[in-house]
Amino acid sequence: MRMFAAVVLVAAGVVAAPVAADDHLPNRLETIDVFELEYAADPQMSPDGASVAYVRRTNDIMTDRTRSNIWIAAADGSDHRPLLSGKANYTSPRWSPDGGRLAYVSAVEGGKPQLFVRWMDTGQTALVTNLTEAPGDLAWSPDGRALAFTMFVADKPAPMASPPAKPDGAEWAPAPIVIEQVSYRFDGQGYLDPGRRHVFTAPADGGSPRQLTSGDFDHDGPLSWAPDGAALLFTANRNDDWERDPVESDVWRVAIADKTLTRLTTRDGPDYGARVSPDGARIAYLGFDDKRMGHHNTRLYVMNADGSGRKALTGDLDRSIEDAAWAGDDALIVRYDQRGRTYLARVGLDGEVEPLVRDLGGTTLGRPYTSGDFSANAKGDIAYTTARATRPADLAVRLADGEAMRVTQLNDDLFQDKELASIERITWESSADGREIEGWIATPPGFDPDKQYPLILEIHGGPFAAYGPQFSAEVQLFAAAGYVVLYANPRGSTSYGDEFANLIHHNYPGEDYDDLMSGVDAVIERGFVDPDQLFVTGGSGGGVLTSWIVGKTDRFAAAVVAKPVINWTSFALTADAYTFFHQYWFENPPWEDPDAYWARSPLSLVGNVTTPTMLLTGEADYRTPMSETEQYYQALQLRDVDTAMVRIPEAPHGIAGRPSNLIAKVDHILAWFERYRDDGEES
Numbered sequence: 001m002r003m004f005a006a007v008v009l010v011a012a013g014v015v016a017a018p019v020a021a022d023d024h025l026p027n028r029l030e031t032i033d034v035f036e037l038e039y040a041a042d043p044q045m046s047p048d049g050a051s052v053a054y055v056r057r058t059n060d061i062m063t064d065r066t067r068s069n070i071w072i073a074a075a076d077g078s079d080h081r082p083l084l085s086g087k088a089n090y091t092s093p094r095w096s097p098d099g100g101r102l103a104y105v106s107a108v109e110g111g112k113p114q115l116f117v118r119w120m121d122t123g124q125t126a127l128v129t130n131l132t133e134a135p136g137d138l139a140w141s142p143d144g145r146a147l148a149f150t151m152f153v154a155d156k157p158a159p160m161a162s163p164p165a166k167p168d169g170a171e172w173a174p175a176p177i178v179i180e181q182v183s184y185r186f187d188g189q190g191y192l193d194p195g196r197r198h199v200f201t202a203p204a205d206g207g208s209p210r211q212l213t214s215g216d217f218d219h220d221g222p223l224s225w226a227p228d229g230a231a232l233l234f235t236a237n238r239n240d241d242w243e244r245d246p247v248e249s250d251v252w253r254v255a256i257a258d259k260t261l262t263r264l265t266t267r268d269g270p271d272y273g274a275r276v277s278p279d280g281a282r283i284a285y286l287g288f289d290d291k292r293m294g295h296h297n298t299r300l301y302v303m304n305a306d307g308s309g310r311k312a313l314t315g316d317l318d319r320s321i322e323d324a325a326w327a328g329d330d331a332l333i334v335r336y337d338q339r340g341r342t343y344l345a346r347v348g349l350d351g352e353v354e355p356l357v358r359d360l361g362g363t364t365l366g367r368p369y370t371s372g373d374f375s376a377n378a379k380g381d382i383a384y385t386t387a388r389a390t391r392p393a394d395l396a397v398r399l400a401d402g403e404a405m406r407v408t409q410l411n412d413d414l415f416q417d418k419e420l421a422s423i424e425r426i427t428w429e430s431s432a433d434g435r436e437i438e439g440w441i442a443t444p445p446g447f448d449p450d451k452q453y454p455l456i457l458e459i460h461g462g463p464f465a466a467y468g469p470q471f472s473a474e475v476q477l478f479a480a481a482g483y484v485v486l487y488a489n490p491r492g493s494t495s496y497g498d499e500f501a502n503l504i505h506h507n508y509p510g511e512d513y514d515d516l517m518s519g520v521d522a523v524i525e526r527g528f529v530d531p532d533q534l535f536v537t538g539g540s541g542g543g544v545l546t547s548w549i550v551g552k553t554d555r556f557a558a559a560v561v562a563k564p565v566i567n568w569t570s571f572a573l574t575a576d577a578y579t580f581f582h583q584y585w586f587e588n589p590p591w592e593d594p595d596a597y598w599a600r601s602p603l604s605l606v607g608n609v610t611t612p613t614m615l616l617t618g619e620a621d622y623r624t625p626m627s628e629t630e631q632y633y634q635a636l637q638l639r640d641v642d643t644a645m646v647r648i649p650e651a652p653h654g655i656a657g658r659p660s661n662l663i664a665k666v667d668h669i670l671a672w673f674e675r676y677r678d679d680g681e682e683s
Contacts, residue, residue, distance in 0.1 A: 027419045028445050028480040031663040034365075034473055035061040036414045039392035040385050041068075041363050042092065042373050046099045049381035050075055052407065053083065053093040053102060054395050059659040066659070070104060075381070075397045077407040084118070094138045096204070103128075103138055103147055103204070115147060117204055128206050135200075137221025141229045146201045148223045148232055153211070154195040182243035186576045187623040188652040199223065199234050199254060212254045213261070217242060219252075222273060226305075227280035231255050235272040238263075246580045251285050251307075264307035271301075278378045279329045280305055282349075286321055294508070294584055295464045295494065295501035300324055300334055300347060313351045318497040327380035327400070335360065335374060337495035339438060340468030342372045344384060344398075357404050361470045362387025362394070366656040366665075367458075367539070368440070368472035368487060369465060370495065389423035389440075389469045390415070419445035421479030423469050428522035430491070432514035438496075439488030439519050440469055442479045443528075452530040454677055457520055457556075458487045459538030459545045461563075463508055466495040474656075477666045483535070483673075486523050490515035490545075506587055509548040509600065516545065517553070532557070535673045539563050540624060540653065544602060547632060550613055551605025558612045558676035560669045563624045563653055566632040568597040576622040606635045612642035614672040616665060618651025644672065 036059070043054040056071045069085035070093050084090040088108040095102055100120055107113045115128040115135055128147065129135065135149040160178045177191075185191045197218045202209040213219045217238045224233040237249045238261075251264040251274040264283070265271035269290035274283050283303050288296040298320045303310040314321055319336045324347075327333050332347050333356070342360035345353050360372025363385055372393070374384035380400035385393035391411055398404040421442040430437050444453065456478050460467045467487050478485045489496065490512040492504035504512055524531050536556045538546045543564030550559045565571045569590040572582050582589045590597045598604050613636060617629040629645060636643040646668050648655050656662035 027417060029418050029420060029473075029476050030480070031477060031666055033414065033418075034659050034663050035059045036411075037365055037392060037473065038410050039362055039365065040395040040408060040410065041393065043383035043385060043395055044093050044095055044375050045075075045377045045381050045383040045397075046095050047097060047377050048099055049377055049379055049399060051099075052383040052395060052397060053095070054383070055091055055093065056082075056410070061659075064658050064660045070102075073395065073407050075383075075399060075407075077397075077405065080408060089113075092136075092138050094140060096140050096144045097142055098144060101144070101204070103140065105135060105138070115149065115202065117147075126206055128204065129202050129209060131209065137223050139221075139223040139225060139232075140204070141201075141225055142227050143229055145204055146229075147204050148199065148201045148225065150197050150219060150221050150223065150234075151200055151209075152193075152195055153198050154193055157194055182579060183576070185622050187621060188654065188657075190620065190622075199232060201232075201256065212256070212259050214259075220249075220272070222275070224274055224276045224283075226253075226276055227278065229256065233264075233274040233276060233283065235274065244579050246577065247290055247584075251283065262307075264303070265310075269296075273324065275324060275326055275332075276305070277326050277329050281329065283307075284324055284326065284332055286324065292584055293502055294492075294505040295498065296320075297498045298322070300332065302349065313347050313349070314353065316351065317353055320494060323374070325374070325376040326378065327376050327382075328378060331380070333374070333376040333380070333382055335372065337370045337466055337468075339495055340370065340440075340466050340489055341495075342370045342468070344374055344382060346380075356382070357384065357386075357396075357398055359386045359388070359396075359404075360384055361468065362392040365392055365471070365473050366662055367460065367474055368467045368470040369460065370468050370470065387470055389471060390420045392471045421445065421476050421485070422447065425469065426486075426519075426522065428518050430511065430515045431518045432511035435491065435500075435515075437488060437490060437515045437519060439486055440467070441523060442475050442485040442487075444479045444482050444484065447528075449526075449528050452528055452533075453482065453484045454533035454535060454557075454673075455520070455523060455529045456483045456485045456673070457516060457534070457536040457538075458485055459516065459536070459542030460487065460489070460493070461538070461540030461542045462494075463492045463504060463512070463541035463544070464494050464501055465541070466493045468495075473662060474666055478670070481670050484523070484529055486519055488516060488519050490519075506585070506596075507600075508585070509545050509602075512545060513548060513552060516549070517555075520555075533677055535559070535676075537562065537669055539655070543624070547602035547613070548605065550611040551602055551608050554610050556611050558614075558673050560614045560616060560672055561629075561632065562616045562665070563618065563621055563655065564602070564615070564628055564632065565624050566601065566628045567603045568601045569594065570631070571624065571628055572597070574625045574627060603631060603635060606632065606639065609636065609639065609641050612672075612676050614644045614646060614668070616646040616648070616655070616668060618648045618653065618655045618661075620650050621653045621655075623653035 038058040041055045053072045068089045070083045070090045072083045073080040090106045092105045102118045113134040118125045133152045137150045139148045198213045200209045219236045249270045253262045271287035273286040299312045300314040300321045323335045343358045345355045363371040376382045382398045386396035395407040424441045534556045537560040539562035543561045546561045615629045633645040
């Protein structure tokens, strides 16, 4: 990519032209570089704290897939090497209690993924299972003799109707597909086969799996063993109305000997993620009282091993706990988001919260969402993924008696000759009510504050989610093309407390529009953005807000609406999670209150739109189905507004799940914006 040779002088100063998509500057990030990105995930600290096994993810340019291999390193960063690598995927490394073996999942032998165990002293490996479906939620028994896991078990329902026999050689139409499940399709999985997820155990040295749970219910991890190996804890909703109550769940215990089930929690709301303390005296778990709000802060709780004495440990922390692990018998390590950053903290049984590190992240390559993985052993040694605005996730370690240390530098070879965008934090007051809103500005390589640049406002989805100073391939590529990029956490974003998130409860989109427009004004006031070259894009919830914005203002030269909701009524009745949205995002179902659904639908404002607007959605998106995109596209066509519809074949809601799709997304957004740069005139 090269800068245009010509510059235009205007009264406001020098205008910096964006870099054309087909230009080339060797020191800037290019879309093809997406295939060179790699990151650490699922780090697992060994029981003795000496080593960390983790999943190293790379993008294969030949298969257009992300490949997962298992690497290992000493806790001090030395002896970093591949443990299991090659063309197969190796995932879910889990240390045996004595640290002598490592269990993992792979389809290395072909067919379905299976459980394997590797002896660390010799490197010998045993195939443990011969499963019909992929195992998940691996957990070693305390004596190291068994592995517990969850697995889907298919049902074989009887046909509704029996067709007559067809003559030999006849070619009839395919048989009808009969669906009777409440949840029958899910984004990223497609149409679901009948069946449920159950809990199993298998001998760690190989043998037949044993199913511990049964019934027409799903049983989920994480799985946690009692220290004596006599029982397992898991999560399930086994209520009669479970299919229509998508949030409810409870902590259950299953006895290994006779499969007896015991329900340990009973409130209205989700209880999940149970972890037994090393001494077996207590159980930690996550959950909240369900008040049918758009957002609930998830709390950390402890109870006695029999389910008595329940107590919230983080009731005074106005943040949502995402994960927890015991660090001894009297404290836990927890993960939570704080103002766009992801923290690890120590929580004592008295509820005292002691922040330890605040730089988790980097496990989402496309957009700058908060993220991060960690594990802790009984001594309190922690392995986690650490990230910066200019790097995806690396492996880091914080020993119980030491400081945090980054162990890997996975992308330094790629970025050593690349000039990346600088990321700067910015805050402003919303015109709606004066609340402080936080965001980040990415400035192009070679940025000159005395010039003026086009601006891209990039809006996060969720809407109950958060951006932060994290690496984002999309933001970096927009900046490399010569744009200043503003991304922000308007009201409704998480990591700012329960009240801030629920400002959009039954009011989305709403004043979040004002938050974003105030942010655009705040950046313009700095003098380096051309107010006549404003562009806007966002995906999912960000697609909702982008289409809402162009219905409210003509300030933007062009817009790209990615995987949006356009009509809340049609969305509520076609989305995969349709049992959820009408209960938590609206007060009533659409047939009882159609006006409320229409008032918040961007389609209601389409008569105002003059902004050239492109739509971009995956054809296999079942979260915000393609029909939403088509409604808006056809409405814009009927109104003679410049528009285009970009359909990504086979892609689910996470468009950028394959590297080439991330590239296609960025390329098409930039190509659309470049049509309308230079004061809105088509180039």
